[in-house]
Amino acid sequence: MNLRILGSGTSHGIPVIACACGVCCSADLRDRRMRSSLYIRGASGERAVIDTGPEFRLQAVQAGITRLDGIFLTHAHADHLHGLDDIRPLCRDQPMPVYAAPNIMEEVRERFSYIFKDTQIGGGKPRIAPIIVSGPVRIGHLIFTPIPVKHGVLDILGWKITEGTASAAYITDTSGIPASSFRLLERPEAVIIGALRNRPHETHFSFEEALSAAAQTETGRIYLTHICHDHSHQEIEAFCRRFRHDRGFTGIAQPAYDGLELPIP
Numbered sequence: 001m002n003l004r005i006l007g008s009g010t011s012h013g014i015p016v017i018a019c020a021c022g023v024c025c026s027a028d029l030r031d032r033r034m035r036s037s038l039y040i041r042g043a044s045g046e047r048a049v050i051d052t053g054p055e056f057r058l059q060a061v062q063a064g065i066t067r068l069d070g071i072f073l074t075h076a077h078a079d080h081l082h083g084l085d086d087i088r089p090l091c092r093d094q095p096m097p098v099y100a101a102p103n104i105m106e107e108v109r110e111r112f113s114y115i116f117k118d119t120q121i122g123g124g125k126p127r128i129a130p131i132i133v134s135g136p137v138r139i140g141h142l143i144f145t146p147i148p149v150k151h152g153v154l155d156i157l158g159w160k161i162t163e164g165t166a167s168a169a170y171i172t173d174t175s176g177i178p179a180s181s182f183r184l185l186e187r188p189e190a191v192i193i194g195a196l197r198n199r200p201h202e203t204h205f206s207f208e209e210a211l212s213a214a215a216q217t218e219t220g221r222i223y224l225t226h227i228c229h230d231h232s233h234q235e236i237e238a239f240c241r242r243f244r245h246d247r248g249f250t251g252i253a254q255p256a257y258d259g260l261e262l263p264i265p
């Protein structure tokens with residue numbers, strides 16, 4: 001399978017509106033970060049995304065997305081969900097399966113109440129087939145396994161995507177991964193993990209915390225995502241190099257960036 005980072009930024013997106021900091025003004029395209037999302041292409045033609053943030057339309061056009069077999073949600077924060085209306089061109093023929101945990105689907109129904117009401121309010125609305133997730137979901141030859149994690153006090157989901165013997169984990173927006181969830185990960189080929197910044201944060205991992213947690217899965221490839229404007233791509237690369245050196249981590253550890261393609265395995 002192939003994974004593409006559709007967006008690698010935190011909730012503001014980078015550049016941040018009205019910010020004149022060095023990162024927001026950077027000429028390095030890797031410092032331009034749309035809201036976090038992942039596009040998954042299976043070897044047998046399966047197509048899915050994790051989360052539909054506010055830039056979903058732009059991301060879908062740039063990535064050449066022409067159809068999706070399903071949308072997997074991590075949680076209902078605006079930066080992960082509010083592009084959901086833009087899936088309309090992708091669900092003309094049949095309703096789009098949207099997979100989420102019960103608490104998150106409840107929020108989707110509230111935010112997008114017009115989608116679920118019979119009354120037509122003018123304009124179009126997406127056709128959605130809400131599917132509550134209680135265990136692994138199969139799409140073609142891909143298996144999506146929900147990975148419960150903590151996001152501050154919230155219980156949200158990461159996702160493990162498995163194709164044959166290879167798997168990758170996508171865990172954004174977390175401040176804690178329970179031991180039972182580590183056990184579900186079973187040495188993924190790659191881990192894409194939220195790492196807001198160097199300084200600690202109540203509801204997000206710092207670079208150090210994210211790298212340590214990812215290394216604990218015994219993966220060989222770590223990619224940081226959901227990054228804020230405190231540090232440039234180059235600075236985070238240097239941070240990752242120090243981590244690899246200090247911890248004796250011999251695999252890949254680097255910041256993700258928008259458009260990054262990751263073949264798995």
Ligand SMILES: [Zn+2]
Binds near residue numbers: 010011079173226
């Ligand atoms: Zn977020």
Ligand SMILES: [Zn+2]
Binds near residue numbers: 015019020024
């Ligand atoms: Zn800035």
Ligand SMILES: [Zn+2]
Binds near residue numbers: 075077173
């Ligand atoms: Zn969040």
